[in-house]
Amino acid sequence: MQKIKFYGIGGQGAVTAAKILSVAVSLHMNEYAVTIPAYGHERRGAPVYAHIIVDSEPVLLNCYVYEPDIVAVFDDNLLDMGVNIAEGCSGKAVLVLNSADPDKIARCKAMGCFEKIYVCDATGAAIANIGLNIPNSAMLGALAKTGVVTIEAVKAAVIESFGKRGEKNGNAAEYAYEHTEEA
Amino acid sequence: MPIKMFDGNGAAVEAIRLARPGVIAAYPITPQSSIAEHLADEVAEGKIKAEYVRVESEHSAMSVCVGAQLTGVRVATATASVGLALMHEVCGVTAGVRLPIVMPVVNRSLVAPWSLWCDHSDTMAERDTGWLQFYCANVQEILDLQLCAYRISEHEDVLTPSMVCFDGFYLSHSMQRVDTPTDEEAWDFVGPYVRKNMYIDTKDVMFVNDLCPTDEHTEMKYQQMMGFEAAREVVPQVFAEYGKRFGRKLYTVEKYMLDDAEIAVVAIGSMAGTGKYVVNELREKGIKAGLLRICMFRPFPEEEIREALKNIPVIGVVDRSSGLGGAQAPVCTEVKAALLGTDAKVFGFVGGIAGRDISDGSFRKIFGELEEIREGTRQKVTRWFDAREDAMTIREVETC
Numbered sequence: 001m002q003k004i005k006f007y008g009i010g011g012q013g014a015v016t017a018a019k020i021l022s023v024a025v026s027l028h029m030n031e032y033a034v035t036i037p038a039y040g041h042e043r044r045g046a047p048v049y050a051h052i053i054v055d056s057e058p059v060l061l062n063c064y065v066y067e068p069d070i071v072a073v074f075d076d077n078l079l080d081m082g083v084n085i086a087e088g089c090s091g092k093a094v095l096v097l098n099s100a101d102p103d104k105i106a107r108c109k110a111m112g113c114f115e116k117i118y119v120c121d122a123t124g125a126a127i128a129n130i131g132l133n134i135p136n137s138a139m140l141g142a143l144a145k146t147g148v149v150t151i152e153a154v155k156a157a158v159i160e161s162f163g164k165r166g167e168k169n170g171n172a173a174e175y176a177y178e179h180t181e182e183a
Numbered sequence: 184m185p186i187k188m189f190d191g192n193g194a195a196v197e198a199i200r201l202a203r204p205g206v207i208a209a210y211p212i213t214p215q216s217s218i219a220e221h222l223a224d225e226v227a228e229g230k231i232k233a234e235y236v237r238v239e240s241e242h243s244a245m246s247v248c249v250g251a252q253l254t255g256v257r258v259a260t261a262t263a264s265v266g267l268a269l270m271h272e273v274c275g276v277t278a279g280v281r282l283p284i285v286m287p288v289v290n291r292s293l294v295a296p297w298s299l300w301c302d303h304s305d306t307m308a309e310r311d312t313g314w315l316q317f318y319c320a321n322v323q324e325i326l327d328l329q330l331c332a333y334r335i336s337e338h339e340d341v342l343t344p345s346m347v348c349f350d351g352f353y354l355s356h357s358m359q360r361v362d363t364p365t366d367e368e369a370w371d372f373v374g375p376y377v378r379k380n381m382y383i384d385t386k387d388v389m390f391v392n393d394l395c396p397t398d399e400h401t402e403m404k405y406q407q408m409m410g411f412e413a414a415r416e417v418v419p420q421v422f423a424e425y426g427k428r429f430g431r432k433l434y435t436v437e438k439y440m441l442d443d444a445e446i447a448v449v450a451i452g453s454m455a456g457t458g459k460y461v462v463n464e465l466r467e468k469g470i471k472a473g474l475l476r477i478c479m480f481r482p483f484p485e486e487e488i489r490e491a492l493k494n495i496p497v498i499g500v501v502d503r504s505s506g507l508g509g510a511q512a513p514v515c516t517e518v519k520a521a522l523l524g525t526d527a528k529v530f531g532f533v534g535g536i537a538g539r540d541i542s543d544g545s546f547r548k549i550f551g552e553l554e555e556i557r558e559g560t561r562q563k564v565t566r567w568f569d570a571r572e573d574a575m576t577i578r579e580v581e582t583c
Binding site: 015018019022023026027032034036037038039059060062063064066 | 186188190299321352353354356357358359360453454455456457459460463540541542543544545
């Protein structure tokens with residue numbers, strides 16, 4: 001069982017990404033997932049969270065994730081918005097961070113709460129491949145580096161979820177996967 | 184049957200599509216909105232061949248549904264929270280004129296304070312309006328129970344509407360794999376709607392819901408009561424047929440590790456899976472814990488509950504609504520009544536109000552207290568188990 005928490009900003013598609021991750025592991029890896037979005041007051045620009053539990057067996061737990069194995073941060077501005085991305089992480093968790101800012105990456109390392117940090121400029125990947133500042137598909141590509149989901153499953157789920165924009169989002173995911181580095 | 188991906192709202196829409204309604208009237212409300220939206224999409228795209236009536240409120244939505252179904256067509260609607268509260272009057276009409284409407288209700292707290300998030304205060308407030316009530320544990324059950332609800336509600340001995348209740352966000356927005364029957368398989372199970380009681384027909388005019396004199400009203404309620412009694416027989420039959428056709432077991436009450444249990448929790452809705460997870464954990468430590476999930480709340484399955492919980496000395500009941508002013512919150516009140524005359528010690532717990540998470544930690548605390556009761560080291564439980572300690576001082580206003 002892998003417990004995953006997504007941190008994003010309203011409008012970036014973090015909740016949609018959680019649903020697509022569920023499609024990827026369920027339909028393309030024959031595993032199981034539950035996804036619980038934690039909506040605040042629904043508006044763009046506010047922090048949003050999504051909780052995902054993935055397992056090879058049907059998932060019994062149906063509650064929030066308090067001690068994540070994997071944390072995905074869709075926007076490094078969250079570090080300055082009073083959001084503690086290391087909550088519940090005691091050194092064993094893996095962080096997947098959307099950032100191109102060496103200072104913010106260093107701050108995440110200095111937290112000492114993550115065993116591994118994968119960094120990807122998912123926003124850049126989204127702009128380059130989709131032409132939009134919506135990093136969710138790219139973040140799913142970066143997430144594949146952790147091994148919780150395969151890049152093939154991510155691509156297939158992204159392509160079928162985004163309809164007309166499927167191909168471009170699939171490219172963003174693959175591009176991000178190839179450009180994700182361990183920090 | 185193919186595996187499809189749906190969130191809870193999507194599964195409700197799929198079940199409605201499979202039941203081929205002829206009229207839809209729904210008003211969007213968080214967290215139900217995507218049901219109203221996707222039903223509109225499916226009608227616009229021709230996937231559901233129905234008249235979609237855009238109404239200005241939930242009161243009107245149910246009024247349209249009542250009028251339409253009286254003409255002999257299956258209808259569809261869905262709601263949540265204050266939308267259901269606004270529908271309350273017409274919900275009574277639906278039940279009283281014996282219209283077997285099946286309605287998904289996405290559980291969300293009632294006001295005030297304003298909230299968008301899950302608890303059961305909305306449907307528990309409707310528990311005596313004459314509707315059958317089913318509470319789902321996962322997204323698969325939303326599809327399964329809704330398809331079954333058409334058969335149960337429309338059975339000639341039942342003729343009583345159904346609410347298929349599922350937790351807002353925890354299920355409505357959780358994307359899960361759903362084993363989905365094909366259109367033909369589902370239609371073969373659900374079948375066309377046939378009007379069996381009162382109807383509106385210009386060629387055969389009758390009074391419907393006219394002023395009923397005192398010397399007949401009691402008897403009309405008696406008929407409704409007999410519909411509920413019939414449902415006790417029909418529900419297991421329909422669940423058994425569904426299981427045979429589609430390979431999934433459905434429950435009025437689901438027993439989990441109860442046979443040798445010394446402590447047990449009674450749960451309802453999406454919290455049950457988390458409770459089972461903690462039961463597994465406790466069993467590994469040698470603690471004989473068990474769980475009973477109530478899936479059918481109306482009619483209340485008191486005999487099944489009494490049988491399932493017999494010989495368990497300490498029982499906790501978790502309500503996801505506050506039951507203000509009651510002897511206990513609604514689920515606990517009924518479980519206690521079912522266990523009257525047994526030696527079980529029954530304790531009510533209230534929590535998960537307005538989206539507060541009922542976590543594995545919550546169940547560890549509840550089971551922990553029940554175990555202390557069993558050992559004799561504790562007399563009372565923390566009834567409001569997840570309330571903050573500063574409850575009486577937050578938002579305090581000084582009058583001037």
